[in-house]
Amino acid sequence: MPDVExxxxxxxxxxxxxxxxxxxxxxxxxxxxxxxGPSGCGKTTTLRMIAGFEEPTTGQIIIKGKDxxxxxxxxxxxxxxxxxxxxxxxxTVAENVAFGLKMRGLNREEIKRRVDEALRMVExxxxxxxxxxQLSGGQQQRVALARAIVIQPSVLLLDEPLSALDKKLRExxxxxxxxxxxxxxxxxxxxxxxxxxxxxxxxxxxxMNKGKVIQVGTPTELYRKPVNTFVADFLGTSNIITGxxxxxxxxxxxxxxxxxxxxxxxxxxxxxxxxxxxxxxxxRPENMSLTGQPGPGMNSQPGRVRDVFFMGATxxxxxxxxxxxxxxxxDEQNVGGSRLYxxxxxxxxxxxxxxxxxxAQ
Amino acid sequence: xxxxxxxxxxxISDYYxxxxxxxxxPMVLLAPSILMLAVLFVYPIAVLMIQAxxxxxxDPGKGFTLNNFIKLFGDFYYFNILLRSLLVGLGTTILxxxxxxxxxxxxxxxxxxxxxxxxxxxxxxxxxxIVVRVYAWMVILGKGGLIxxxxxxxxVIQQPLPLMLNMTGVLIGLLHxxxxxxxxxxxxxxxNIDPALEEAAMNLGATRMRTLREVTIPxxxxxxxxxxxxxxxxxxxxxxxxxFLGGRKVxxxxxxxxxxxxxxxxxxxGAAIATALLIIALLLxxxxxxxxxxxxxxxxxxG
Amino acid sequence: xxxxxxxxxxxxxxxxxxLTPFVVILYASFSDSALITVPPKGLSLRWYRxxxxxxxxxxxxxxxxxxxxxxxxxxxxxxxxASIALARxxxxxxxxxxxxxxxxxxxPVVLIGVALLQFYSVTKIGLNLPSMIMAHxxxxxxxxxxxxxxxxxGFNESLEEAAMNLGANWIQAFxxxxxxxxxxxxxxxxxxxxxxxxxxxxxxxFLSSPxxxxxxxxxxTDIMWNFEPAIAxxxxxxxxxxxxxxxxxxxxxxxxAFVSKx
Numbered sequence: 001m002p003d004v005e006x007x008x009x010x011x012x013x014x015x016x017x018x019x020x021x022x023x024x025x026x027x028x029x030x031x032x033x034x035x036x037g038p039s040g041c042g043k044t045t046t047l048r049m050i051a052g053f054e055e056p057t058t059g060q061i062i063i064k065g066k067d068x069x070x071x072x073x074x075x076x077x078x079x080x081x082x083x084x085x086x087x088x089x090x091x092t093v094a095e096n097v098a099f100g101l102k103m104r105g106l107n108r109e110e111i112k113r114r115v116d117e118a119l120r121m122v123e124x125x126x127x128x129x130x131x132x133x134q135l136s137g138g139q140q141q142r143v144a145l146a147r148a149i150v151i152q153p154s155v156l157l158l159d160e161p162l163s164a165l166d167k168k169l170r171e172x173x174x175x176x177x178x179x180x181x182x183x184x185x186x187x188x189x190x191x192x193x194x195x196x197x198x199x200x201x202x203x204x205x206x207x208m209n210k211g212k213v214i215q216v217g218t219p220t221e222l223y224r225k226p227v228n229t230f231v232a233d234f235l236g237t238s239n240i241i242t243g244x245x246x247x248x249x250x251x252x253x254x255x256x257x258x259x260x261x262x263x264x265x266x267x268x269x270x271x272x273x274x275x276x277x278x279x280x281x282x283x284r285p286e287n288m289s290l291t292g293q294p295g296p297g298m299n300s301q302p303g304r305v306r307d308v309f310f311m312g313a314t315x316x317x318x319x320x321x322x323x324x325x326x327x328x329x330x331d332e333q334n335v336g337g338s339r340l341y342x343x344x345x346x347x348x349x350x351x352x353x354x355x356x357x358x359x360a361q
Numbered sequence: 362x363x364x365x366x367x368x369x370x371x372x373i374s375d376y377y378x379x380x381x382x383x384x385x386x387p388m389v390l391l392a393p394s395i396l397m398l399a400v401l402f403v404y405p406i407a408v409l410m411i412q413a414x415x416x417x418x419x420d421p422g423k424g425f426t427l428n429n430f431i432k433l434f435g436d437f438y439y440f441n442i443l444l445r446s447l448l449v450g451l452g453t454t455i456l457x458x459x460x461x462x463x464x465x466x467x468x469x470x471x472x473x474x475x476x477x478x479x480x481x482x483x484x485x486x487x488x489x490x491i492v493v494r495v496y497a498w499m500v501i502l503g504k505g506g507l508i509x510x511x512x513x514x515x516x517v518i519q520q521p522l523p524l525m526l527n528m529t530g531v532l533i534g535l536l537h538x539x540x541x542x543x544x545x546x547x548x549x550x551x552x553n554i555d556p557a558l559e560e561a562a563m564n565l566g567a568t569r570m571r572t573l574r575e576v577t578i579p580x581x582x583x584x585x586x587x588x589x590x591x592x593x594x595x596x597x598x599x600x601x602x603x604x605f606l607g608g609r610k611v612x613x614x615x616x617x618x619x620x621x622x623x624x625x626x627x628x629x630x631g632a633a634i635a636t637a638l639l640i641i642a643l644l645l646x647x648x649x650x651x652x653x654x655x656x657x658x659x660x661x662x663x664g
Numbered sequence: 665x666x667x668x669x670x671x672x673x674x675x676x677x678x679x680x681x682x683l684t685p686f687v688v689i690l691y692a693s694f695s696d697s698a699l700i701t702v703p704p705k706g707l708s709l710r711w712y713r714x715x716x717x718x719x720x721x722x723x724x725x726x727x728x729x730x731x732x733x734x735x736x737x738x739x740x741x742x743x744x745x746a747s748i749a750l751a752r753x754x755x756x757x758x759x760x761x762x763x764x765x766x767x768x769x770x771x772p773v774v775l776i777g778v779a780l781l782q783f784y785s786v787t788k789i790g791l792n793l794p795s796m797i798m799a800h801x802x803x804x805x806x807x808x809x810x811x812x813x814x815x816x817x818g819f820n821e822s823l824e825e826a827a828m829n830l831g832a833n834w835i836q837a838f839x840x841x842x843x844x845x846x847x848x849x850x851x852x853x854x855x856x857x858x859x860x861x862x863x864x865x866x867x868x869x870f871l872s873s874p875x876x877x878x879x880x881x882x883x884x885t886d887i888m889w890n891f892e893p894a895i896a897x898x899x900x901x902x903x904x905x906x907x908x909x910x911x912x913x914x915x916x917x918x919x920x921a922f923v924s925k926x
Binding site: 099 | 825828832837
């Protein structure tokens, strides 16, 4: 039985605005699942419906087997970390963490014991008597986490909890959230617009756009096999090449691209294709290279360097394919001795047919 | 989490939550205040307005009549009081505006450390009774008051100056009572004008005075308008200041209402005067809100 | 080059104008003669003795405190409820209702006095302590509505949601999280309501009866009929308390309690 289940959940604001459109989702016990999408895609509204702050227009929300669709938030036993942490400014750290336990009518010793334990778990036992305004962003984040997990919620809900932190701290807190979640094994739903956070933290990712679920899968599945150009583009960078099927062979398909050149793409067995059909193909920049051996098992395309972006570990080139308007983005590892190209240099782009992903349109 | 045993707060909360997104919640929340104001504000004033059209004891008759208003606007004595109230309101507005704008600008733009303290000192007198403040002015302005005493002692004057029980006294009193309203209205608007706009104007070659005229004053128009309407309405309807600093000579509309209603017991006529006062106040407030709605706020300055 | 700062001179002059009456009244209250003169011929504490030891003005002071406290309580409770609706809900007619709730501020107080005097006589409710209290509640509720609505608009609602997420029902969340955090705003609204009620003379003058005479009404009639320095003494006492209170609150929580900076 899944821990959290959404059945056909739709949320309308007013008569015409569909914030969340027929979302179906099952979150397994102990799973870390991310809702990922651009702002306004409905991910936060979905989370708020699970917490009980918004009521679905239609559909059901089931938590631990109980229908919670119309139950007020205070009976749901979810633990939420808000985007701005929402720490009570008039209460100390310990009082913040104790709030949920007090509401549950626990006795003083039990509350103290569990508050201490939670603060140790997030590694700030020494801050118990501080007020939120005396804490740094990272410390506030830890208090918010402690306050949410101390009540032993059915599900931990994280609403863009890292967005207020600077880059370094964000990466550090990311690791800590993951370790904490592993340790206590709590079912977690994480809302973010940051693909890197979603990829590194999640067991599964739900990609949303305009209120709809576009694709659900593990980070690897989503990265390697995006179902459409939105996912391919949203999750990392992709080269999108469109064209028509020119020739079908066993295991391969040759595509005559709209840019006026042909490429070879590995074809999965169950994929029904016919000659002349329009196709979209995505290839990751890191699967393309400016060094390689031309041959029958390799795509190669000559072109001219248009832009060079030095990014540290990699160098990103935009390459305009000769006699075409197609631009290919190529990431080269920046290892010792590798050559740096300049805009205008003549190069050849190589990639393997197996790294091409056919997007079913 | 298990539902706790019955509690009143839980019961109310559950209802609140069930109807959270319906019109019922704001209706219930607004009910007590709407009820209070409907019964004790809107209804009594409506009744008063109706009574303004009834026959006065001095003018017996049946049915509705306009005689009270004809008396108010036709009798020179009463019309004079009405006109005087409007003029005093206008005078007070002009005085507070011209003496208030520089101070508001000074407070909003000065970089002194204790600016907040100065603002609080400006506000603090509002927390004392008007009766107290007017009494103090009587002690200062009276025949044997502070100013006349000092001037006589220094030999500047032989006869005490008539500083109160006339228009001077009323205007000084009203200026003191309503000055802070004007300053604060303008101050809060000027405070929100980005100083960069003024710097930009000066950077483009405008002099200080020119910047004030072309940038600062037009942008602080909402505060000037709000303060002016507020001070005008309040001072026009002032009661305590004219009662003590104006005396019989400078009677104003509120004093007239009191006299007519309490001393002469002529309710319909008192109601008519009150109605006139209310309509003037409402018209002013209405024009003020229209002015603020217009897209070009206080436009037409210098071009 | 240092120019002479006319702004500072002007500000000093205006502050002298604003504050002189209070200094004068304080000075005059120590006069030893029955006729008030400034500067006084001799100094004494006899008028303070009359008030503090013989209880002159004390019954009226108590009435004013009762009326102020009760009307502030009523206007605060219903004002806070109304503010929740105005700040958090968007419903048809909200602006109209909001301006009705603020209307008593836009109307000369004499109208409230005269209209309620007639209402209380016609309905046979009569002039008594409850009718005075309700009149003051009508007059002061707008102050609470105005300050609390703007405070509530600035309140981060996710704090209340966080409390409910942790198991507090709405009433608990509101009373244990929302209200304490909004306390400064509520306090300044209620304080202004109380001070308005405490200092009001016009509405109280219309609605006063032998059994209900507030302090400003008593001072008002005393100024009319006897011009003794006892008036200066009670005026000085209440003013010093009020201005001192304002400065004390400023020292504790800054200017925000008195001036909103949108």
